[in-house]
Amino acid sequence: MESAALSEEAVDSFTVEIADQVESFLVAVDEIASGEAPDSAISMLLLEVSQLLLAGGRLGAIADVVPDERYEPDTDPDPDADELREKLGAMLAPIDVYTEVFDPYAPAAGSVTLRLSDDLAAVVTDLRHGLQHYRAGHAQEALWWWQFSYLSNWGSTAIAVLRALQSLVSHVRLDSPLGAVPDGQDTDSVADDDQLEQQAGDVMLEEFSDLVGDGEDAGEERHHPEKSA
Template identity: 55%
Template sequence: MADVTPAGTAADTSLDAPDTEADDMMGVAHAVADEARSFLTTVTEVGSGTNPEAAIPLLLLAVSDLLAAGSRLGAIVDVVPPERYEPDIGPDADVDPLRVALANTLEGIDDYAEVVDPLLGSEVTASTVSGDLVTVAGALVQGLRHYESGHELEALWWWQFSYLSHWGERASSALRVLQTVLAHLRLDVDDDVAAEAEYDALQI
């Protein structure tokens, strides 16, 4: 299990660090890479529109699992890669097609309002679930490109930094909206339908 010293504590997590610490960091990197691939597979599948009835549950599961991995990134010490600059891995991945696909799939439930920073005030802004998911996807892809180029600690540094700076917040906002949508879908039914379902459940 990775060291869970609170984030912000200075620590040398480069390849020159003790073997056990480096191994722990590699374990976290491997776990996040697996969750990142799983998340990207799910959002791409949902964006394809092949199974619209399952879109919300699939996204809810994918975002929840990813945030569990993200919580480890927030809990471990600050990651310091061996090189103090980001290796060039070429231009950023084009995620606009995914944004459009998700927006089409989520049409009618994509837009929502959120408080910009609940600790600093009550300012409200407009957001979209598709935009949130694509922001997360873009950050994960960037880290995966480092990871698959053999720069595992660089990938871990990027995932941790971007989790704390933006994708963790976007994923958390998307998760709340997805859970709210699912609750409405399951609970907003006519009284007669609800009563019939309750009656059926009591006969089991």
């Protein structure tokens, strides 16, 4: 599989664009986690993660970035994402736990149980690390890090989050109750079985529909033209 190669001038412009997209995502997630607009939290996260994955797709499509320096330059310590994780966990509590297929090309691995708050915080951590390099003037290192971590970590994590968010929006708009997380699933971040059962069991739509925001009722009956024979 051949990836697109960029000229040195194009790489510089590309790095600025990726940095802008990364910073925009980080600012947006912080604002969402503040809880100032809870009625649109899920819808806004769906939009922001979708836009971030456009940047990720661009990173995956270009040739491998190879920094001139053999070792990663030092930067200031990455900001702690624990506070963000806790805010998101509190806001998304009714629907924080979800299930995901870990690797679609390894079906024997089965599904795993995850948390939106943990996964979003992990994505933010990866992106912030690259932004630290970018702000320190290490643009090439930042681009390398964003590409490497997209392929190795935050890309698949963000895709899983996007699938979960799209599913939530669909459940609300189509007025379709959520099912329970299958028994026997486990997650490193779930505190105990009682908490998992409480949050991942039969969650009613009204418990989280106010996080999605207003939208036209996609489940409303409508007339379709008759198909011709």
